[in-house]
Amino acid sequence: AQSVxxxxxxxxxxxxxxxxxxxxxxxSVPPYLFWYVQYPNQGLQLLLKYTTGATLVKGINGFExxxxxxxxxxxxxxxxxxxxxxxEYFCAVSLGSxxxxxxxxxxxxxxxx
Amino acid sequence: xxxxxxSPRHLIKEKRxxxxxxxxxxxxxxxxxxxxxxxxxxxxxLISFYEKxxxxxxxxxxxxxxxxxxxxxxxxxxxxxxLGDSALYFCASSPPRTGEQYFGPGTRLTVT
Numbered sequence: 001a002q003s004v005x006x007x008x009x010x011x012x013x014x015x016x017x018x019x020x021x022x023x024x025x026x027x028s029v030p031p032y033l034f035w036y037v038q039y040p041n042q043g044l045q046l047l048l049k050y051t052t053g054a055t056l057v058k059g060i061n062g063f064e065x066x067x068x069x070x071x072x073x074x075x076x077x078x079x080x081x082x083x084x085x086x087x088e089y090f091c092a093v094s095l096g097s098x099x100x101x102x103x104x105x106x107x108x109x110x111x112x113x
Numbered sequence: 114x115x116x117x118x119x120s121p122r123h124l125i126k127e128k129r130x131x132x133x134x135x136x137x138x139x140x141x142x143x144x145x146x147x148x149x150x151x152x153x154x155x156x157x158x159l160i161s162f163y164e165k166x167x168x169x170x171x172x173x174x175x176x177x178x179x180x181x182x183x184x185x186x187x188x189x190x191x192x193x194x195x196l197g198d199s200a201l202y203f204c205a206s207s208p209p210r211t212g213e214q215y216f217g218p219g220t221r222l223t224v225t
Binding site for chain 2: 097103
């Protein structure tokens with residue numbers, strides 16, 4: 001079984017500030033980890049993923065995440081927030097290829113001018 | 114690049130009616146997934162198909178059924194609709210051996 005906890009249902013940052021969205025997971029096997037972004041009334045877009053190998057993964061739009069097994073974490077960061085980053089972000093875990101995704105409750109990111 | 118196609122995008126039904134949602138996965142993707150996202154909620158897994166065979170089942174009501182056809186498109190059939198079925202329904206597909214899932218734009222079902 002697997003689960004995801006996203007700390008903070010709402011994060012607010014100023015434009016140009018660091019973005020840090022927290023995700024902790026629980027998995028009975030080495031997990032596949034993902035971050036998705038969802039804009040209002042749209043589908044989910046894959047930002048980045050971790051399966052195996054390098055623990056620091058880079059994604060689209062300047063986002064990156066680091067897999068820390070000892071902390072069971074997969075936090076999402078971006079050095080400088082843009083107004084266009086305002087959206088809902090979901091962390092997700094799966095057991096591997098062809099397995100369902102289990103999502104966290106999501107974090108709404110607000111970017112203030 | 115080709116994306117997952119879902120139809121219809123919006124659907125309004127009355128209680129106890131039936132709805133059929135369609136999904137056309139990205140070509141050469143071998144797995145299709147269905148998720149339900151209620152208002153302000155995270156997506157919940159319903160069912161998946163690997164190479165046209167049902168591969169996993171989540172919290173899908175018995176009133177719902179799904180299948181994948183020979184051309185790889187999938188349909189989610191929902192009967193005896195209830196007010197609580199109002200939600201966004203997403204289809205996703207994944208290429209072989211990557212674990213990545215690519216989501217369609219969703220079908221917004223409103224049950225009145």
